[in-house]
Amino acid sequence: MKIHPKARTTPALRREIHNAEGTQAEIAKRYNVTILTVRKWQKREVFEDKSHRPDNLRTTLSEAQEHIVIELRKTLLLTLDDLFVVTRKYLNQNVSRAGLHRCLQRHGVSNLHAMKKALEENSSGHKKSKTFKDYQPGFIHIDIKYLPQMPDETNRRYLLVAIDRATRWVHLEIVKNKTAAHAQRFLERVIKKAPFKIYTVLTDNGKEFTDRFIANGEREPTGRHLFDQSCSAHGIEHRLIKPKYPQTNGMVERFNGRISDILKTTRFSSSADLKATMEHYLKVYNHHLPQKALGHKTPTEALKSWREKSPDLFVKRIYNQARPDR
Secondary structure, three states: OOOOOOOOOOOOHHHHHHHHOHHHHHHHHHHHHOHHHHHHHOOOOOOOOOOOOOOOOOOOOHHHHHHHHHHHHHHOOOOHHHHHHHHHHHOOOOOHHHHHHHHHHHHOOOOHHHHHHHHHHHHHOOOOOOOOOOOOOOOEEEEEEOOOOOOOOOOOEEEEEEEEEEOOOEEEEEEOOOOOHHHHHHHHHHEEEEEEOOOOEEEOOOOOOOOOEOOEOOOOOOOHHHHHHHHHHHHOOEEOOOOOOHHHHHHHHHHHHHHHHHHHHOOOOOHHHHHHHHHHHHHHHEEEOOOOHHHOOOOHHHHHHHHOOOOHHHHOOOOOOOOOOO
């Protein structure tokens, strides 16, 4: 139990005042307190200090938004600044950094260092679960996703996503058509954007990615498919997932799930608004979202760690995007 540092009485003394006999003036003189103090404790039945917090908190975040913020903090262990960026962009643009910090304090998750330490202590001594096979940077998962049609569009567009298996680094682009030509051009841009050498690409069996798949299984590659031609030109192995087993490409499917959540919870006024949101989320994801699978590092931090120990895998330097002002 906490007692106010300037309190002149203790809970035991307050109880005595409450049960004391005599006039209020006599009791005040006996315990060396004011008559107002005597009057207050005679009326009360509970003798501990009450909370000074207002009964009605003036918070910007709704109860549902606070729940999402707390879960993000617990699952991703985001710093206050990173959580502030995500909250303002995707939950509530009016939230303040101080208000977000008070929200974390109310729910007991304001000390990130203590949370990480508790997580390490809980995991120590337990058998580690089997992890996915470790790969070097350069194994890329690619997939395509439908996007909702915007008010200023006559046709829906598509989102092409590429994610690196080792570092979770992501590149994405919006394209007008689901064709082999668009998939080929996307691959060429991924090769230019990626700071590492790409040695393997994994896709599904869609016609935009391959001509090897037929109804009864796979066939020998013709070598004429545009996507396969780009892979061959850059010395990249093009692998296909097993038909009807999309979980084989689960890494990019999980990222697409994040995109689906944004599409469900955000109202877009135009195709330009949608594109700007996707580009902004790409920056937030690569530079500001630590991931448990990466040891609570961001994809950019994971890239830098890999470059320090295996510089021969990389073709360019990695730069961190500036964090928000404190």
